[in-house]
Amino acid sequence: MNWITNYVRPTINSLFSRREVPDNLWTKCDDCGTMLFHRELADNLNVCTNCDHHMAIGARDRLRSIFDGGVFVEVAVPEPTADPLHFRDQKRYSDRIKEARKKTGEKDAMLVAEGEMGRTQVVVAVQDFSFMGGSMSMYVGNAIVAAAERAIALKCPLVLFSAAGGARMQEGILGLMQMPRTTIAVQMLKEAGLPYIVVLTHPTTGGVTASYAMLGDVQIAEPNALIGFAGARVIEQTIGEKLPEGFQRAEYLLDHGMLDRVTKRTELKDELVTIVRLLMRQAPPVKGDLPAPEIESGASEEIAATEEAK
Incomplete structure (x- = not known):
């Protein structure tokens, strides 16, 4: 046994061997x-x-990017009846829900939170596309109603980020009934005189587009987001014509009057703050408008002595 061969060489090789990059x-x-x-x-x-x-960006990452300092408090959403139709296709609906919850760590396809955005109180609802395609379920309906009720209680605006493929087929008519239900929730906000702002993200389609996603006082979309009701291929087959380039994309809808703005994600918070404060008849936002730092007692006495000397 040679100690150089058995010990030194393997040690050197391990030190200089190429490390795997995650x-x-x-x-x-x-x-x-x-x-x-x-x-x-x-x-x-x-x-x-x-x-x-x-x-794509996660729902919680979205909330952190919108609220000041990434700090927010979740709003409780009532739990609906689980698997009311006992639906089953290739898998049981209850099993699909369990898999989606394990994958995302969320209860369902909508998160609701409250906090400050540009030092302005807001309630924000975010649709999570990673949870079964953000499909509109009874839970999503409950979440939007809870968001509207919380905004009314706080007398503040509601900002909603939509991202969905439509209603959840496993809940059948109960999923579709969330369209008129969420429309009533939006009407509650309007009757209370509170702003309802919608940010349409990629993709927003189906019954979501046909209900709460198109009822905002201000409609904003992210660049190149797919927004529509039926798919482009279905529309082409129905009307028998070739659709124009960029059809159902955010920029096309902006040019045809269905949107108010198309805004980059990195600029979205500043724009939302400006719109919210304008609609709430508040003073324009001030850059760097932060609370004064706390001064220790010793430092405050030194500052006072300096002022007296002047």
């Missing part, structure tokens, strides 16, 4: 193909730094 350090842009470092991408709110392509 797969989750880099993300490839779906649009331009650029490899983006995960921290740089997260700091830019999942917007490609090369081509400005807006990638």
Whole structure:
């Protein structure tokens, strides 16, 4: 046995061997193909730094980006009846719910929170597309009603981020009934004289578009977001014509009067703060408007002595 062969050489090889790089350090842009470092991408709110392509962002990350300091308090949402139709296709609906909850860590496809945005009290509801495609369920209906009631109680605006493929088929007519139900919730806000602002993200389609997603006092969309009711292929087959380029994309809808603004995600908070304060008849937001730092007692006495000397 040679100690150089058995000990020294393996030790040297282990020190200079190539280390494996974790797969989750880099993300490839779906649009331009650029490899983006995960921290740089997260700091830019999942917007490609090369081509400005807006990638998917989690519901909680969305809330952190909107509220001041990323601080918010969740609003409780009543739990609906679980699997009311005892639906089953390839899997039981109850099993699909369990899988989605395990995957996302959320109860369902809508998160509701309250807090300050630009030092202005707001309630924010965010649809989570990663939870069964953000499909509109009884829970989502309960969440929007709870968000509207909380906004009315606080006398503050409601901001809703939509992202869905439509109603949840596993709940049948009960899922579809959330369309008129959420419309009534929006009407409650209007009767209370409170702003309701909708931010349409990619994708927003089906019954969601046909109800609460298109009822905002101000309609904003993220760039290139897919927004529509029926799919483009279905529409082409129905009317027998070729649809124009960019049909159902945010920029096309803006040009045709269905949206008020198309705003980059990195600029969205500032724009929402401006709109909210305008609609609430508050003073314009002030950059750097932060509370004065606390001064220790010794430091305050020194400052006072300096002022007296002057």
